[in-house]
Amino acid sequence: MADGPLRGVRILDLTHVWAGPLGTRFLADLGAEVVKIEAPMGRGPRQFPVNETLGGWIDGGPDDEPWNRNAIFVKLQRNKRSVAIDLKTDAGRETFLRLVRVADVVIENFHSVTMSRLGLSYEVLAAENPSIIYVAMPGYGIEGPYSQRVAFGPAVEAMSGLSDVMGYGPDEPRNTAMALMDPVAAVSAAGGVVTALRRRKRTGKGAFVEMALHEAAVSFCGPWLIERQLGKPIERLANRHPKMEPHGVYPSAGADQWIAIACRDDDDWRALCSVVPGLDADADFATRRRDRSEIDAVISRWTSRREKRTAAGALQAADVPAGPVNTTPDMLSDPQTRERNFFVPLEPGPTSMPGNPIKMRGISSSDWTPCPNLGGDNAAVLKDWLDYSDEEIAELERSGVIVDRPPA
Amino acid sequence: MDRVLEIGGFAAGYCGRMFVQAGCEVVRVAAASLAPSEHGSTALDIYLHDGKRRIQTDDPKIIGELADRADVVVAETPAAEGLLDLGFDDWRAPVKAAITPFGRTGPKSNWSATPGTLLAMGGYTYLMGDSDRAPLTLPGHYAEFQSGGFAYLAANASRLAGEENVIDVGMFESVMALSQFTTVLWTCAGEIRSRHGNDFLYVSPSNLYRCADGWVYINITRDFWDALATAVERPELVIDPRFETNAGRMANREALHEILDEAFASLSTAEVLARATEYRFPCGELKTFDEVLQDPHLADRDFWQRVDGAHGRVASPRIGWRMDGSSPRPADVPEREQRHG
Numbered sequence: 001m002a003d004g005p006l007r008g009v010r011i012l013d014l015t016h017v018w019a020g021p022l023g024t025r026f027l028a029d030l031g032a033e034v035v036k037i038e039a040p041m042g043r044g045p046r047q048f049p050v051n052e053t054l055g056g057w058i059d060g061g062p063d064d065e066p067w068n069r070n071a072i073f074v075k076l077q078r079n080k081r082s083v084a085i086d087l088k089t090d091a092g093r094e095t096f097l098r099l100v101r102v103a104d105v106v107i108e109n110f111h112s113v114t115m116s117r118l119g120l121s122y123e124v125l126a127a128e129n130p131s132i133i134y135v136a137m138p139g140y141g142i143e144g145p146y147s148q149r150v151a152f153g154p155a156v157e158a159m160s161g162l163s164d165v166m167g168y169g170p171d172e173p174r175n176t177a178m179a180l181m182d183p184v185a186a187v188s189a190a191g192g193v194v195t196a197l198r199r200r201k202r203t204g205k206g207a208f209v210e211m212a213l214h215e216a217a218v219s220f221c222g223p224w225l226i227e228r229q230l231g232k233p234i235e236r237l238a239n240r241h242p243k244m245e246p247h248g249v250y251p252s253a254g255a256d257q258w259i260a261i262a263c264r265d266d267d268d269w270r271a272l273c274s275v276v277p278g279l280d281a282d283a284d285f286a287t288r289r290r291d292r293s294e295i296d297a298v299i300s301r302w303t304s305r306r307e308k309r310t311a312a313g314a315l316q317a318a319d320v321p322a323g324p325v326n327t328t329p330d331m332l333s334d335p336q337t338r339e340r341n342f343f344v345p346l347e348p349g350p351t352s353m354p355g356n357p358i359k360m361r362g363i364s365s366s367d368w369t370p371c372p373n374l375g376g377d378n379a380a381v382l383k384d385w386l387d388y389s390d391e392e393i394a395e396l397e398r399s400g401v402i403v404d405r406p407p408a
Numbered sequence: 409m410d411r412v413l414e415i416g417g418f419a420a421g422y423c424g425r426m427f428v429q430a431g432c433e434v435v436r437v438a439a440a441s442l443a444p445s446e447h448g449s450t451a452l453d454i455y456l457h458d459g460k461r462r463i464q465t466d467d468p469k470i471i472g473e474l475a476d477r478a479d480v481v482v483a484e485t486p487a488a489e490g491l492l493d494l495g496f497d498d499w500r501a502p503v504k505a506a507i508t509p510f511g512r513t514g515p516k517s518n519w520s521a522t523p524g525t526l527l528a529m530g531g532y533t534y535l536m537g538d539s540d541r542a543p544l545t546l547p548g549h550y551a552e553f554q555s556g557g558f559a560y561l562a563a564n565a566s567r568l569a570g571e572e573n574v575i576d577v578g579m580f581e582s583v584m585a586l587s588q589f590t591t592v593l594w595t596c597a598g599e600i601r602s603r604h605g606n607d608f609l610y611v612s613p614s615n616l617y618r619c620a621d622g623w624v625y626i627n628i629t630r631d632f633w634d635a636l637a638t639a640v641e642r643p644e645l646v647i648d649p650r651f652e653t654n655a656g657r658m659a660n661r662e663a664l665h666e667i668l669d670e671a672f673a674s675l676s677t678a679e680v681l682a683r684a685t686e687y688r689f690p691c692g693e694l695k696t697f698d699e700v701l702q703d704p705h706l707a708d709r710d711f712w713q714r715v716d717g718a719h720g721r722v723a724s725p726r727i728g729w730r731m732d733g734s735s736p737r738p739a740d741v742p743e744r745e746q747r748h749g
Binding site: 004005006007009018022026030031052054055056057058059060071072074075135140141143144145146148149150151152153154155156157158159160161163164165166167168173174175176177178179180182183184185186187188189190191192194195196197198199201207208209210211212214215216218219220221222223224225226227228229230232234237238239241244247248249250251258259260261262264268316319320321322323324325326327328329330331332334335336337339340342343349351352353354355356357358359360361362 | 426430449450451452454455456510511512513514515516517519520521522524525526527528529530531532533534535536537538541542543544545546547548549550553554555557558559560561562564565566567568569571573574575576577578580581582584585586587588589590591592593594595596597598599600601603604605606607608609610611614616623624625626627629630632653654655681684685688689690691692693694695696697698699700701703704705706708709711719722723724725726727728729730731732
């Protein structure tokens with residue numbers, strides 16, 4: 001586990017897929033003791049069988065424990081512990097409730113009724129521990145006309161309005177196709193947790209925190225939604241910008257290689273003109289907008305003859321905002337990420353994983369632990385948190401209430 | 409409650425917005441010289457700064473005095489050196505959060521940046537747009553807002569622990585930290601993730617489909633495949649060997665898209681959504697911002713906050729979370745449990 005300002009905060013993490021586990025990873029990176037409560041049936045999104053993966057296998061292959069090596073899952077679980085427990089059994093439910101009594105936070109992103117069906121609603125948990133902070137992340141919220149819909153990030157994104165501004169033109173709406181709203185919800189959920197913890201410290205009160213993926217998505221689009229109410233037109237501008245000119249993604253040397261360049265103001269424009277020949281340094285914003293096509297053609301001629309990082313470096317030397325359109329190997333080799341040790345090698349492998357964007361005294365990736373094996377901390381957590389004896393743990397294992405591998 | 413001093417652009421503004429919504433007193437220091445190219449708008453001002461007190465100054469002495477009296481300072485500058493100019497290191501606030509494009513250290517700490525260049529460098533832009541066209545950037549302020557969220561998280565964690573601390577959040581790193589499986593696809597499978605328009609590709613079918621009166625996005629992981637085939641009245645797809653697995657559906661995606669294009673074309677979005685709810689698969693209708701503002705679900709949930717000002721009254725969205733002492737009552741139990749991302 002990592003050290004950090006959240007040391008001592010105990011979190012029971014029942015989240016799945018992306019938004020929830022990513023949010024709890026941020027909390028674990030800051031020192032919270034996050035215990036994943038996992039279903040014995042396996043791990044990761046149940047929609048994916050344990051022998052299929054979207055992002056490859058840690059250390060080269062599934063080996064004989066694919067549920068512990070699915071890279072997209074492992075990536076999200078560092079610094080956490082794992083207890084695999086069958087909450088549908090009486091003994092499993094009772095054990096979970098005992099954990100709740102000594103926990104600070106319970107977080108889940110099931111459908112709005114799942115925890116109630118398990119007999120583990122907020123009211124039940126609060127009866128066990130009145131100061132518990134319960135964070136629910138239902139897709140569309142617990143109540144409301146859409147609460148029965150099934151929510152996944154890409155579909156929710158469509159409902160946020162984002163495609164009103166994203167796309168190549170008026171008739172070509174685009175979705176990010178990368179579940180953008182999941183990380184939006186993840187950061188929001190982590191913020192909700194610390195807000196509730198601070199409120200509890202002040203008031204002694206627990207809390208029910210509701211964090212709907214849909215609302216996080218719409219909230220993210222707030223500025224455009226207000227623009228519309230102020231009567232401002234909204235356009236799909238492709239890679240253009242309403243207030244920067246030029247602003248675009250330009251081809252660079254090589255197949256499917258690109259560079260992003262933007263001029264925020266006249267100073268940036270003049271700087272660009274000092275690097276890219278053939279441009280009129282005296283052109284004001286209106287002129288640049290009028291002559292956009294010609295200007296983009298001149299810039300493209302210049303960029304297309306240069307390697308993207310070299311071109312970005314030359315432009316940055318003149319203080320022009322520019323950056324290569326990076327792929328993962330580009331990011332891994334970037335001098336900035338290397339200097340700041342952003343990517344962190346974690347076992348097995350070791351495999352480079354994106355690090356923590358928060359740097360502060362008292363936290364360091366040097367004490368990070370990799371994703372735990374399924375149920376890898378069953379005994380340790382039950383002893384540490386609940387003082388269970390070896391015999392009690394053995395009985396739970398014998399009865400299949402706690403496991404360390406999916407059922408055959 | 410904390411007294412928070414906020415200095416700078418959209419990232420600091422977003423962080424300050426979260427503090428306001430949490431009930432803290434936020435004073436915003438605004439000056440053109442502090443965020444010279446912010447390209448703000450009335451809408452952004454309403455969204456980010458409602459509920460804050462404001463001081464217009466760029467005098468480091470005044471800012472320093474305010475910072476010394478704050479519990480938390482959130483300062484954003486266009487580059488790392490801007491923090492030094494402000495005197496950031498000398499402020500005596502117990503918790504100080506710096507937000508800069510590339511962080512406070514490293515060879516690019518003073519590089520110039522915009523939201524577009526940060527998304528490009530952080531690996532997002534390459535993934536968005538059509539495979540045979542230039543990648544598409546994401547409009548708006550994703551890198552800044554998410555960085556503001558990280559600063560809020562770190563500042564509150566420090567306050568919770570009663571620790572003094574100095575926080576360094578780089579927007580470039582914020583974007584990279586929020587990658588999906590893009591990074592492990594390379595480090596574990598040796599593949600560079602690519603872009604495919606509206607097609608999520610790696611989970612098939614996941615795409616935007618045109619209906620008789622609009623568009624819907626569906627996202628069909630393994631458990632939802634049978635439900636989709638049934639819902640579009642093509643049950644034979646379930647046993648079609650081309651589409652039995654996600655890998656098969658990926659390999660035969662063009663054929664599958666043709667089938668689904670035809671199936672959806674004759675249905676209204678309301679019909680598709682009703683079937684998605686009945687048969688249980690993820691589906692969302694493509695909404696314009698005007699439609700979002702009229703969304704009955706959001707109205708029913710009292711999602712909007714009213715903001716009055718010279719612009720009249722507008723509805724501004726809440727932040728993502730809401731907090732009460734008790735849970736709302738869940739609606740009727742559906743036929744099947746489902747999880748979401």
